[in-house]
Amino acid sequence: MRDENKRIRQPSCRMNDDEYQLLARAAAVCHMSVASFLAHAALKAAHDLDRTAAEIAAQREVHNELFAVRRHLGHIGNNVNQVAKAANSGADVPYAEAVLGAVQRTTQRVDAFIQHYLDTERRTG
Numbered sequence: 001m002r003d004e005n006k007r008i009r010q011p012s013c014r015m016n017d018d019e020y021q022l023l024a025r026a027a028a029v030c031h032m033s034v035a036s037f038l039a040h041a042a043l044k045a046a047h048d049l050d051r052t053a054a055e056i057a058a059q060r061e062v063h064n065e066l067f068a069v070r071r072h073l074g075h076i077g078n079n080v081n082q083v084a085k086a087a088n089s090g091a092d093v094p095y096a097e098a099v100l101g102a103v104q105r106t107t108q109r110v111d112a113f114i115q116h117y118l119d120t121e122r123r124t125g
Contacts, residue, residue: 007039029067030118044121066114073107 015023027037045056080100087093 013038026063026067029070062117066110066117069110070114073103073110076103077107 023037024034027034030037032040080103083093083096083099087096
């Protein structure tokens with residue numbers, strides 16, 4: 001950052017373990033540090049004081065659902081890997097190729113949507 005934009009203030013807040021773990025997971029999913037995620041979220045909220053609590057809660061729910069979908073797709077991917085292992089060892093796995101293709105297409109669509117959503121948020125925020 002340029003010197004005039006360098007962050008020199010370090011506010012502090014307290015959280016319980018569950019809150020911190022939720023925050024840490026959200027930051028990790030966004031490929032951000034916890035501090036950077038906190039700064040981004042707090043500044044976004046501070047710039048938009050006219051939003052209602054309901055709008056903020058709705059947006060939070062969208063984020064939570066998207067992260068849950070992504071996590072579940074990861075679990076499905078692990079299951080598909082187990083199917084592939086079985087197929088490679090000679091077991092009969094009907095429709096494995098079709099299922100794998102469907103999972104891959106779904107993952108790409110979810111990733112594209114998340115990226116589009118994040119890009120839109122950055123432009124408007």
